[in-house]
Amino acid sequence: MRLAGWSVVALAALATGCxxxxxxxxxxxxxxxxxxxxxxxxxxxxFSCATCHATTPTPAAGRLDSGYTLYDSxxxxxxxxxxxxxxxxxxxxxxxxxxxxxxxxxxxxxQSRALYEYLVSISPNRDAKPLPFTVVKDxxxxxxxxxxxxxxxxxxxxxxxxxxxHTGAGRNTELASVLPEVTREYDEVFPGVPPxxxxxxxxxxxxxxxxxxNMPPYSLEALSDADLGALLTFLEL
Amino acid sequence: xxxxxxxxxxxxxxAKVDGVTPPEELEYAxxxxxxEGTVVPPPGPGGRILITNSLDDTxxxxxxxxxxxxxxxxxxxxxxxxxxxxxxxxHHTAVSPTGDFYYVGISNYVPGGGSGPHGSHGTGAxxxxxLKLDARTNRLVGSVRVDPNPGDVIVSADGRTLYQTxxxxxxxxxxxxxxxxxxxxxxxxxxxIDAATMxxxxxxxxxxxxxxxRLSADxxxxxxxxxxxEVAIVDLTATPPAVQRVKVAAxxxxxxxxxxxxxxxTVSPTTGEAWVSSMASxxxxxxxxxxxxxxxxxxxxxxxxxxxxxxFTADGRTLYMPYQLADALxxxxxxxxxxxxxxxLASAGCVNAHQVTLTPDERYxxxxxxxxxxxxxxxxxxxxxxxxxxxTVRVGLFPDSVSLLGGRP
Numbered sequence: 001m002r003l004a005g006w007s008v009v010a011l012a013a014l015a016t017g018c019x020x021x022x023x024x025x026x027x028x029x030x031x032x033x034x035x036x037x038x039x040x041x042x043x044x045x046x047f048s049c050a051t052c053h054a055t056t057p058t059p060a061a062g063r064l065d066s067g068y069t070l071y072d073s074x075x076x077x078x079x080x081x082x083x084x085x086x087x088x089x090x091x092x093x094x095x096x097x098x099x100x101x102x103x104x105x106x107x108x109x110x111q112s113r114a115l116y117e118y119l120v121s122i123s124p125n126r127d128a129k130p131l132p133f134t135v136v137k138d139x140x141x142x143x144x145x146x147x148x149x150x151x152x153x154x155x156x157x158x159x160x161x162x163x164x165x166h167t168g169a170g171r172n173t174e175l176a177s178v179l180p181e182v183t184r185e186y187d188e189v190f191p192g193v194p195p196x197x198x199x200x201x202x203x204x205x206x207x208x209x210x211x212x213x214n215m216p217p218y219s220l221e222a223l224s225d226a227d228l229g230a231l232l233t234f235l236e237l
Numbered sequence: 238x239x240x241x242x243x244x245x246x247x248x249x250x251x252a253k254v255d256g257v258t259p260p261e262e263l264e265y266a267x268x269x270x271x272x273e274g275t276v277v278p279p280p281g282p283g284g285r286i287l288i289t290n291s292l293d294d295t296x297x298x299x300x301x302x303x304x305x306x307x308x309x310x311x312x313x314x315x316x317x318x319x320x321x322x323x324x325x326x327x328h329h330t331a332v333s334p335t336g337d338f339y340y341v342g343i344s345n346y347v348p349g350g351g352s353g354p355h356g357s358h359g360t361g362a363x364x365x366x367x368l369k370l371d372a373r374t375n376r377l378v379g380s381v382r383v384d385p386n387p388g389d390v391i392v393s394a395d396g397r398t399l400y401q402t403x404x405x406x407x408x409x410x411x412x413x414x415x416x417x418x419x420x421x422x423x424x425x426x427x428x429x430i431d432a433a434t435m436x437x438x439x440x441x442x443x444x445x446x447x448x449x450x451r452l453s454a455d456x457x458x459x460x461x462x463x464x465x466x467e468v469a470i471v472d473l474t475a476t477p478p479a480v481q482r483v484k485v486a487a488x489x490x491x492x493x494x495x496x497x498x499x500x501x502x503t504v505s506p507t508t509g510e511a512w513v514s515s516m517a518s519x520x521x522x523x524x525x526x527x528x529x530x531x532x533x534x535x536x537x538x539x540x541x542x543x544x545x546x547x548x549f550t551a552d553g554r555t556l557y558m559p560y561q562l563a564d565a566l567x568x569x570x571x572x573x574x575x576x577x578x579x580x581x582l583a584s585a586g587c588v589n590a591h592q593v594t595l596t597p598d599e600r601y602x603x604x605x606x607x608x609x610x611x612x613x614x615x616x617x618x619x620x621x622x623x624x625x626x627x628x629t630v631r632v633g634l635f636p637d638s639v640s641l642l643g644g645r646p
Contacts, residue, residue, distance in 0.1 A: 023262035038257045077275050083294065083321030086274035086376070093321060107271050110259035116270040135322055208322045210363070217322055 026110075030118025033111055042100035046173035049115075051160060052098070052216055055122050064156035064223060066206070066216040067094070068131055074116075074123035081133030081219075091115065097207065098216050134220040137209075139201035141194075142229040150234025153227045154179075157218070165235070175214065180235040196237040203228060277313040279373035280336070284597070284643035285312075287339060288605055288616055289327040290633025294318045296327065296341070296375070297616070297632035301641060304601050304618045309628040315375045317341055319366060326361070329638040331392040331399060333432065336643040338378070340432070341368045342387030342401055361386045367401050367428070369435050372642055379435035383428045388448040392432060393456055399430040400459060402447040409445050409464070413493045420445055420465060420492050427461065427471060429478075441478045443469040445492035449502035449546065453509055453526060460511040460524065462499040465492035468513055468524050468531075485513055485522045485531060497522070501546040501592075505571060507553030512571070514558070516543035521558060523574065535574030540567060546592035546638075550599055557621070559590035559604050566593060566604055566619060578624060582606065585626035586615050591637045593619075601627075605639040 163171030206217030283302030446464035542562025
């Protein structure tokens, strides 16, 4: 769908022709913005909306996103587990916290309106229900799982930002740590705390609860404890 | 991505789309963007009850004119806070006199304790905020950073000034651990805030772990209940405001070892006396505003649990005081400090009674009960003439304040 969407935009752009005075549909421009990290003017940002959100009814195989698919997102009524009750506020929470937007998107800028129209365009169900978002507030150890599954989880959930394990090759930002090598520093940074628990807290809390950084949190719906346990096995933690 | 890039690059000279730069002409399909969301009807002339649910970051809304009717139920539960991920512990609420805005103090998380600041009241380490919300939409319209552990918040009669205390018991314990005995170093500050701009006008050190704050009728003086077995009397006319601290009883304790633990405070509308609810001694102690001394003869004693936030009738002749453990509403004669009668709340499901406020016609007392902090708390409507609970509403987790927004007198 994402590629198909891009093709549609591309075709539309071509079809209208460069010299054509016909206006661009806002939803199409919104799709461009959705996929482009430059929506945020921060030079430190490497996230686009698409980094964490699919746009198909179910995410493609091989994706374990921290955020829900935004298919049918516009009419859910509330977001972030019910703690945002206005769509723009929900979007801006991502924009400011993860994309390092300097200020929230205003309601009436061309970018904001285009993004809105794109979200509406991928939301055919006006009766969509709110989705749960269960934050694991108290980080705790989890049972370890299968290493092969853990490798799949790493590829699906971690690799886009953190790159290949051990090297970080292909990571989308140098600010993302190399896994699991970063845990070697934990004895000094978090003395007395098992490195696995530090990783669990980072996964479950992201940048929140005083953890810092730029990572979004993985709710229980986004990542099960079983998959988290498998990931830890893969990371040999 | 490459396909679009090619397409857009092909149009790079005089193109309509260049990266994320808006095209010269955009065709909108929706004239009103970003309207999606959950809308709660604005409060009507009958008024509304606001209850802070401090352990689930929400406010429960109940229509005031349903009190005493079968329609007494929760209208909506709306989120409050700056962050949908962390627990922020909305604590107390103040309502502007016009009913246009309400204000909520929030703490922030306790590092390492995901249960949130209010899971262990007064031990937050991060700065809190005072939030300003539009009463019609329940949307955040302003905020100001204050000190850790915001406690009580009140608003002046003209709606222009907020007074926010900070129940910072962590400061006491940290300094005590370091061997500090100077209580002035343990003082937390009273934030005086411009409600229009949500900026801090003054931060006044008052006492260790100040909680309840109330103003004198002329608003020249603020009275603050201090965990250090004191009442702080703040002269708001002085620059900077001057503070006098009065021990609530002879033989009172200290900030580190309080014997009374003053927590809440209620000012008589007729005499101006401050009635101080002390948790450990289970007493309500009276401060004479003229002599600035306690009147031990009228200390309310014999309560079967810690007294909390009470409310006076407008004529000053009755003080309704909820108290915990037995969970009852004591009906107190302020002239003598004796308990005339009690209303049983426990049998109606109240656990940990926290605050009572009276309906504008003073026919009902609305008592909020915290619950057991794992399940829902409750709001009880008490028919004050009959002395019985006539309605109960289950609300969110750990509710600990009840305020009224508008409503006919």
